[in-house]
Amino acid sequence: MSELRKDPIIDRWVIIAAERGRRPTDYHSPRPTPGGVACPLCVGNERMTPSEIWAVRPGGSAPNGPGWQVRVVPNKYPALRVEGSAERRGLGNFDLMDGIGAHEIIIESPDHDWRMADGPPEAIAQVLLAWQLRLSDLYRDERLRYCVIFRNHGAEAGATLSHPHSQIMAIPVVPQRVKDKLQAAREYFERKERCIFCDVLNQELALGERVVIDNGRFVAFAPFASRFPFELAIYPKQHAHDFASIDEPGRLALAEVLQQCLLHLRPALGWPAYNFILNVSPNRVPRPGKPHFWSTLQFDYHWHIEILPRVTHIAGFEWGTGFYINPVSPEEAARFLRDEIARPAGEEGEVSGRDG
């Protein structure tokens, strides 16, 4: 079983998950994508994954065979498992706990070469529905305090399989990084009785220079303090703390914005590797002694998406300070993307030869 360990000085957890069959010296270089091996996520290879948890099967086909459009399976090599105890233990100064949680794969298409940037929005909306349903289901387990949904696209972004997929991980603690956001949002709300995310978004909309797309329900913009070239954020335009409650027109509207963002990163950066993170509210479990801790969440927290293209390296300065150096201003990035989106279809800006 994997183990969650907390840094003895700051509030940072790590998952120590020794992979079976690998020796400590099997890390001579970043793990390559398997080549020449059957893709376990492809249609026809359903037996290569653990049994499916959920799938879109329009023709009513049987589970664990072909006929699906989106398919959710447990990760075959999960970093966390549902079995175990959520009790924290001490070891002198140190804190640890069992590596409980969940780790699932959302296979986004039966087609190995499909890309979210290709759409159509209807196909992406089915992926969003899978995220919603899995999130709601995992939050039924009160031990699971936080879920993160993410996509790693490209080897530089940590993807080990190139088949289009996203992942959901449920963990037994609310990470400090998330607590920092929640705390800042709560303090702002207590002072102003307004959501800080709404205020940031309204300011971006008023200034306009960093806004990339606004389709009425969702806004994509290059954040004021972007860490990476062409970093993007997507916020629902109306205050919303609950990702799982978006309706079908909302899913389609979000799918449209997502597709546009990913599609227009192509002329900007080629097909860049990127990490995509959906930041949702934590599980609102009443806790002994702090029954109201999450009670204002519906007013002060606002779910949001981050898209982080991976074209610059994280180096010593970033590790040492948590500061980032970004060589492209978000105003420039947003202007470029707006121009691309406005360009008539068929014409493309500066496209590189890379079509990976």
Next chain:
Amino acid sequence: MSELRKDPIIDRWVIIAAERGRRPTDYHSPRPTPGGVACPLCVGNERMTPSEIWAVRPGGSAPNGPGWQVRVVPNKYPALRVEGSAERRGLGNFDLMDGIGAHEIIIESPDHDWRMADGPPEAIAQVLLAWQLRLSDLYRDERLRYCVIFRNHGAEAGATLSHPHSQIMAIPVVPQRVKDKLQAAREYFERKERCIFCDVLNQELALGERVVIDNGRFVAFAPFASRFPFELAIYPKQHAHDFASIDEPGRLALAEVLQQCLLHLRPALGWPAYNFILNVSPNRVPRPGKPHFWSTLQFDYHWHIEILPRVTHIAGFEWGTGFYINPVSPEEAARFLRDEIARPAGEEGEVSGRDG
């Protein structure tokens, strides 16, 4: 001039430093190491760098020509410059300031192919002396609140030049990541009247299983909550908050531990890319309204080094949560490195063919 911008929600700063002559779309892939171009850090090419700030010139040779062993120069493309104001400005919700600071390169050897892992300790000790002198000098400027000293080794770790060098960056704010450590250390000290770093180190020494080297003055160990395979920490064994005050025997002792760590990562991981971070105390500038804020630093803060091999990728889960997944337990990593160090010279463990 570059600009420091603060995230409007959490306390995270970025440096927006648009590089002259580069367009926003010049980031199709991670920046390659220039090939076939004269190395600006090599002996004989001193005119390719800005004027030197400090150098070890045993024969008394003239500045900016050959004859040096270690040479410190300003970064030709600095992310931060000394000119500008340390005043913070507002822009609606947003906080920004001029990108003031300093960014210097410590050229560690005239030899392009020297590696710190090759030693000898005397050569490394000269690099440590350069770090000490530059740190003390930069902290004379009260606008510079924090210095970070780091080495990026290998392209995966963000190195753009392969000539052995380290960097020092001085910044006008204490980063939140550092404040979190300082705060935790202070709170611990207030409760126990002991340094938290000393207590962690003593516990590691008592348990022994994660200790790699202890040469009496310095201890290298694999931290309990290591984020990466073969992550290492080096602490001075006696409480010490001031890196700049190590004496010559101390520099030699630290050089020895450093060399041993880097040398023995080779059989473990090949010549891995790594980030090396020296975490020093912030500049103890009295501030209006909080004159005593840093007053306990000499008791509660303990400088330390982190070595982060870059053999796994940072992906969506890490970005979304600040959690890390580490597939090699620190106990296994430490055991492997201890065995390597104990092995008679000439015999090597599982060495790969990679000798980059």
